[in-house]
Amino acid sequence: MTSFTLTMKRIIFGIFIIAVMTLTAVFAPLVAPYDPLEMDLSPEGRLKPPSPEHFFGTDNLGRDVFSRMLYGARISLSVGFIAVIISVCIGILLGGLSGYYGGRVDALIMRFVEVMYCFPTFFLIMMVITFLGPSIVNVMVVIGLTSWPGLCRLVRAEFLSLRERDFVSSAKVQGIPDRRIIFRHILPNAMAPVYVSATLSVGAAILVESALSFLGLGVQIPRPSWGNILTAGKNYLDYAWWLTFFPGIAILLTVLSFNLVGEGLRELLDPRLRKRK
Amino acid sequence: MDTTLRIDSLTVDIGPGRVIDGISFEVAEGRILGLVGESGSGKTMTALAVLGLLPEGAVIRSGQVLLKGNDIVPMSPEERRRLRGKKAAMSFQEPFTAFNPVMRIGEQVTEAMRAHGMSRAGAEKRLAELSRMVKLSPGICRHYPHELSGGERQRMMIAMALSCGPDLLILDEPTTALDVSVQKHILDLVSELQRRKKFSVLFITHDFSVVNKIADDVAVMKEGRIVEKGSKDKVLKAPGHEYTRKLIGCIPRLGDTRKRLPV
Numbered sequence: 001m002t003s004f005t006l007t008m009k010r011i012i013f014g015i016f017i018i019a020v021m022t023l024t025a026v027f028a029p030l031v032a033p034y035d036p037l038e039m040d041l042s043p044e045g046r047l048k049p050p051s052p053e054h055f056f057g058t059d060n061l062g063r064d065v066f067s068r069m070l071y072g073a074r075i076s077l078s079v080g081f082i083a084v085i086i087s088v089c090i091g092i093l094l095g096g097l098s099g100y101y102g103g104r105v106d107a108l109i110m111r112f113v114e115v116m117y118c119f120p121t122f123f124l125i126m127m128v129i130t131f132l133g134p135s136i137v138n139v140m141v142v143i144g145l146t147s148w149p150g151l152c153r154l155v156r157a158e159f160l161s162l163r164e165r166d167f168v169s170s171a172k173v174q175g176i177p178d179r180r181i182i183f184r185h186i187l188p189n190a191m192a193p194v195y196v197s198a199t200l201s202v203g204a205a206i207l208v209e210s211a212l213s214f215l216g217l218g219v220q221i222p223r224p225s226w227g228n229i230l231t232a233g234k235n236y237l238d239y240a241w242w243l244t245f246f247p248g249i250a251i252l253l254t255v256l257s258f259n260l261v262g263e264g265l266r267e268l269l270d271p272r273l274r275k276r277k
Numbered sequence: 278m279d280t281t282l283r284i285d286s287l288t289v290d291i292g293p294g295r296v297i298d299g300i301s302f303e304v305a306e307g308r309i310l311g312l313v314g315e316s317g318s319g320k321t322m323t324a325l326a327v328l329g330l331l332p333e334g335a336v337i338r339s340g341q342v343l344l345k346g347n348d349i350v351p352m353s354p355e356e357r358r359r360l361r362g363k364k365a366a367m368s369f370q371e372p373f374t375a376f377n378p379v380m381r382i383g384e385q386v387t388e389a390m391r392a393h394g395m396s397r398a399g400a401e402k403r404l405a406e407l408s409r410m411v412k413l414s415p416g417i418c419r420h421y422p423h424e425l426s427g428g429e430r431q432r433m434m435i436a437m438a439l440s441c442g443p444d445l446l447i448l449d450e451p452t453t454a455l456d457v458s459v460q461k462h463i464l465d466l467v468s469e470l471q472r473r474k475k476f477s478v479l480f481i482t483h484d485f486s487v488v489n490k491i492a493d494d495v496a497v498m499k500e501g502r503i504v505e506k507g508s509k510d511k512v513l514k515a516p517g518h519e520y521t522r523k524l525i526g527c528i529p530r531l532g533d534t535r536k537r538l539p540v
Contacts, residue, residue: 102333166374172330173369174389174437175362184388188379 011264014257021254025073034064036071036224047240057242059232065242068224069250075213075225076254079140080206086144088198091151096182096190098152099159106156113149121146125208129217139218143205151197158190192269196262203258210251226251279306280343281445281477282327282365287340289319289326296322298501299340304445304494309471309478311492311509313485313524319501320481324447327479328365329357345444363393366438367447371454372430376422382430383408383418386437393441407436411466428459432466439470446471447479452487464491486528489513497521 024031034054040046040062048058056065098109125142132138162168163186171181212218213227221228226247233243282304289297297319304310314320325331327342329349341348344364349357369375376385386407387400395403405415411432422430431451438446448467452460468491471478480492488495488509495513496506497520505518516522 166369166371167377169330170369170375170434170437171377171385171388173328173361173367174392175358175360175441176388176392177358180388180392185377185380189377 007264007267010260011268014260014264017253017257018261021073021250021257022077024070025077028067028070028074032064032067032070034067036063036068037222039063047236047243049240050242056246057240059229059243060236060240065229065246068229069226069246072219072224072226072229072247073250075136075219075223076206076209076227076251079136079143079209080202080254080258082140083143083147083205083209084198084201086141087148087151087201088194090145091148092155092187092194094148095152095155096159096187099156100163100178100182100186102160109152110156113152116146116149119146122208122211125212126215126217129212134212134217134220136219139209139212143208147201147205151194151201154193154197155190158193159186162186162189193266196266196269199258199262199265203255203262206251206258207255210247280304281306281345282479283341283343284323284327285341285343287323287326287342288338289322289331289335290338291332291335296335296501297326300498300501300503301340302496302503302506304477304479306444306477307471307475308493309468309480309491310494310496311480311482311488312496312498313482313488314498315483315524318498320483320498321449323498324367324449324479324481327445327447328361328367329354330361359393362389362438362443363441364443365445365447366441366443367449368431368434368438368451370450372427372434373422373454375434376430378422380421381418382420382422382425382433386418386433386440389437390440395441403440407440408433410439410470411436427455428462431455431459431463435463435467435470439474439476442474443476445477445479447481449481450483451480452482453484460487467491484528485513485525489528497524 040058042062045058045062046060048054050057054064054066056069059065059068094109094113098106124146128142129138168181168185171185176185209218209225210227210230213225214231216228216231218227219225221232229247230244233240233247236243280303284300284302286299286301287297288295288299300319300323302310312320312323322331322335326337327344327349329352331337337350340350342350344360349360352360376382383404387397387404390400390403391397404418408415408418413429413432417425417429417433425433435451451467452463455463464487467478480488482488492509494507495509497504497512497518499520505512505516505521512521513525516525
């Protein structure tokens with residue numbers, strides 16, 4: 001087991017990277033040196049390597065890659081967060097109902113979760129996007145609607161053990177309505193694994209979004225996203241490494257940071273893990 | 278004398294096992310009934326049946342549970358929820374686990390009153406009254422459960438149970454988890470409040486010395502049956518059943534020279 005200080009260092013590193021990414025994404029119009037859509041088709045303007053004028057070089061249409069990546073970060077991060085918010089809401093609601101009421105409600109919801117597990121998620125997303133048409137909203141919603149089953153099981157497991165606790169009986173004895181017991185008494189005590197899982201899911205959602213955009217199913221060109229900058233760059237791998245290198249690094253760093261924070265939180269919040277250090 | 282709670286040949290099964298076997302007793306208005314028996318004799322099940330909170334799988338086979346004359350057995354879950362806290366309230370054995378660890382004590386007490394339709398302001402005001410009533414400073418309500426001692430938590434639990442002015446207070450082994458001096462304070466508090474507020478108490482315990490201190494009437498339970506009931510004096514002085522005599526024989530006395538208590 002890693003030591004407390006190392007865990008803290010990881011969390012701080014992760015939060016730092018996420019904060020930098022988020023800030024630059026939010027303030028993209030102020031930070032970006034160029035318009036991400038402005039082209040320079042002259043032979044000198046295209047595929048320029050990184051330089052003080054263009055930190056990350058320019059692409060095949062002479063657009064500034066650094067500026068495009070800043071705007072791309074907006075897409076990637078908002079997809080990550082919104083998809084996870086959707087999935088956390090569904091997961092908590094269904095997991096909570098399932099764990100609290102048990103019996104038939106539980107059986108029904110759990111069979112539904114198992115059905116959801118049966119689908120290869122990524123192909124399901126691709127199929128839905130193909131039918132509904134690629135758009136950033138569709139991507140967020142579809143990722144959100146397909147990524148909740150794991151969280152649902154976690155929440156259910158927490159509820160199953162918490163509902164037997166005395167303070168829940170005590171609340172029942174006082175005549176507190178079920179809705180309040182679920183959301184005010186049990187849920188706050190069940191949140192630790194939710195935080196961990198949600199943080200890890202943000203990284204995963206960003207990865208899925210990048211993959212979809214890479215395949216042309218996510219953000220549509222000319223709007224930039226990390227995934228479609230990569231796509232554009234793959235044809236020039238031999239002589240314009242910066243087109244694929246920087247978006248790749250950005251995706252890697254972001255996903256890594258969310259994973260570091262998630263794993264760190266897991267170690268901090270789980271007393272069983274803490275004891276073993 | 279009116280009865281607050283009357284249980285009439287109540288039988289409860291869990292699966293193939295019979296946990297309560299045709300018990301009948303009543304708690305008269307303004308009196309304290311001590312329900313005594315060993316672990317597993319069905320005391321807590323009886324309390325849960327009164328509140329309509331029997332665990333999953335438990336079935337009431339027959340009988341009536343009359344709270345102020347209304348039978349709760351045929352009621353819908355929502356009707357029973359409305360009664361809980363308001364007509365009959367209960368406080369638990371373990372004051373350490375009976376509060377939600379992530380919620381302030383005061384909030385948990387006001388919540389019960391709010392659930393029965395009291396306004397926020399009214400509940401806040403009543404909260405201060407309640408904490409004074411159980412001899413704690415109202416400031417304690419801002420604390421989280423882990424910041425309070427066992428005795429303080431037990432007092433707040435009684436305050437919570439009394440928050441909606443129930444006719445019947447069920448105390449399930451309220452002193453078992455506390456040390457003897459705190460036990461005494463809690464018992465004194467219960468009898469004082471009971472005299473002042475005139476509610477009835479169903480006091481569940483396995484300890485005859487506690488019954489002796491607090492109860493007016495006694496019912497002795499064994500293996501799901503009531504083996505003896507009557508006024509405290511009658512049962513304690515002249516126990517009619519072998520089991521009662523054994524239980525009374527188990528009270529350790531100062532200066533008792535016997536090495537082992539009879540089992």
